[in-house]
Amino acid sequence: MSEVLSVKEKIGYGMGDAASHIIFDNVMLYMMFFYTDIFGIPAGFVGTxxxxxxxxxxxxDPCMGLIADRTRSRWGKFRPWIVFGAIPFGIVCVLAYTTPDLSLNGKMVYAAVTYTLLTLLYTVVNIPYCALGGVITSDPTQRISLQSWRFVLATAGGMLSTVLMMPLVKLIGGDDKAFGFQGGIAVLSVVAFLMLAFCFFTTKERIQVPPSTTSMREDLRDIWHNDQWRIVGMLTILNILAVCVRGGAMMYYCTWIMGSPEVFVAFLTTYCVGNLIGSALAKPLTDWKCKVSIFWWTNAALAVVSVAMFFVPMHATVVMFAFIFVIGVLHQLVTPIQWVMMSDTVDYGEWTNGKRLTGISFAGTLFVLKLGLALGGAMIGWMLAGGGYDAAAKTQNSATISIIIGLFTLAPAVCYVLSAIIAKRYYTLKTPFLTKILGELAQGARRNQQEFENLPVSKELQN
Structure with a gap:
């Protein structure tokens, strides 16, 4: 019988993602605006x-995953990276939100260097953290519960960051927004470090994997040959592209469409409350019905709601708040499910070729996730620049207004439609098949190992 995880350990694991989202959500929602409107860098350059x-x-990401898979320490493979990477990560966060008095070219170089360092150090912490969830437990029910706790707390961390950021900017900097942003992220970075330390001390790596005897090239080849991993990778890039584009456009939407930048914090709060409810609903709904069905139906609903938002009049604030709440619930409902699906592809890969590649599997997923972030951020910057966006203008031209509305509504809808279609047609690790896989793994069977084929227990499982 598999071990039932304690609430303390689930909270501890969730705290790790709460810390990540304190920084991740802040960067996704504020950094484009910070660079264009506070630091004074052109939107086109920021997008590139x-x-x-x-x-x-x-x-x-794959490099970090391969390194983590080969790490050996008394704390395990993945936990050491979480705590030892936290301090440099926090320092670089503050540097990224610092505005030195430089020429425009100097500002662009400074932003490029500090932002790149920020993303690389995020990788050092987050790749091992995500892989950790795959070695805490192998039980599907416990995995759903663990991921539900994770995303409830991740949502709370994101809410803490995004809702408190602007009040901290005002409190610390007053009229000096540049200093306020720097001070605000410094406070949040300290909080994130404490959360990562708590995650380190309260979690345990239970699934022990023998040291890898294959080359990094072979591991990369094996993970690419895992067809279900490729499907989850496609779903990941689509879903993060949807949330990145909408999130990045939100500040512009509140400022230039709704005419009230102050609404932004209320928008975020409403969205995050929806996120909390969505995360909490993931486990009971997947107990009731196969998680794959829940996943694709929810993505289809997200597409419908996103298209409906396009037709909301510019100043229909109450209606838009209702839509934002529903989007928050639905999007965060599928997020824990998607990460469990990634853990399932690791089991599937082990069942297929006898190799459990937890670190590189999650690293590969974060690779495509960050490609989605890259495309989303670039899309916003390039389209705003193409539409003639002017941060110093009193009003924006009609092309820019249409672009902002499209980014906030229709672009995410396209991503959700594609995600629903791909999950329904191509993802095969539904509950009955996954149960069979886990049963065979529990008996030590491997489909591609001839010596197991003649064992009676293996024949039973295959039948």
Whole structure:
């Protein structure tokens, strides 16, 4: 019988993602606006910088996964990276939100260097953290519960960051917004470090994997040959692209469409409350019905709601708040499920070829996730620049207004439609098949190992 995880350990694991979201959500929602309207960097350059830095960071993800898979310490494979990477990560966060008095070219170089370092150090902490969830337990029910706790707390961390950021900017900086942003992220970075330390001390790696005897090239080849991993990778890039584009456009939407930048914090609060409810609903709904069905139906509903938002009049504030709440519930409902699906592809890969590649599997997923972030950030910057966006203007031209509305509503809808179709048609690890896989793994069977084929227990399981 599998071990039932304690609430303390589930909270501890969730605290790790709460810390990540304190920084991740802040960067996703505020950094484009910070660079264009506070630091004074052109939107087109910021879009290109986001694309290149995140693409470089995405390339580093598999490397970090391979390193983590080969780590041996008394604390395990993944936990040491979480706590020892936290301090430099926090320092670079503050540097990224610092505005030195430089020429425009100097500002662009400074932003590119500090932002790239920020994304790379995020990788050092977050790749091992995500992989940790795959070795705490192998029980599907406990995994759903663990991931539900994770995303409830991740949502709370994101809410803490995004809702408190602007009040901290005002409190610390007053009229000096540049100093306020620097001080605000410094406070939040300290909180994130304490959460990561708590995660380290309260979690345990239970699934012990023998040291890898294969090369990194072989591991990369094996993970690419895992067809279900490729499907989850496609779903990941689509879903993060949807949330990145909408989140990045939200400040512009509140400022230029709704005409009230102050509404932004209320928007975020409403969205985050929806996120909390969505995360909490994931386990009971997946207890009731196969998680794959829940996943694709929810993505279909997200597409419908996103299209409906396009037709909301500019000043229909109450209606838009209702839509934002529903989007928050639905999006965060599928997020824990998607991460469990990633853990399932690790089991599937082990069942297929006898190799459990937890670190590189999650690193590969974060690779495509960051490609989605790169494309999303670049799309916003390039489209705003193409539409003639002017941060210093009193009003924006009609092309820019249409672009902001489209980014906030229709672009995410396209991503959700594609995600629903791909999950329904191509993802095969539904509950009955996964149960069979886990049963065979529990008996030590491997489909590609001839010596197991003649064992009676293996024949029973295959039948």
């Amino acid at each position: 910088m986001f694309l290149l830095a995140r693409a470089l960071d995405a390339i580093s």
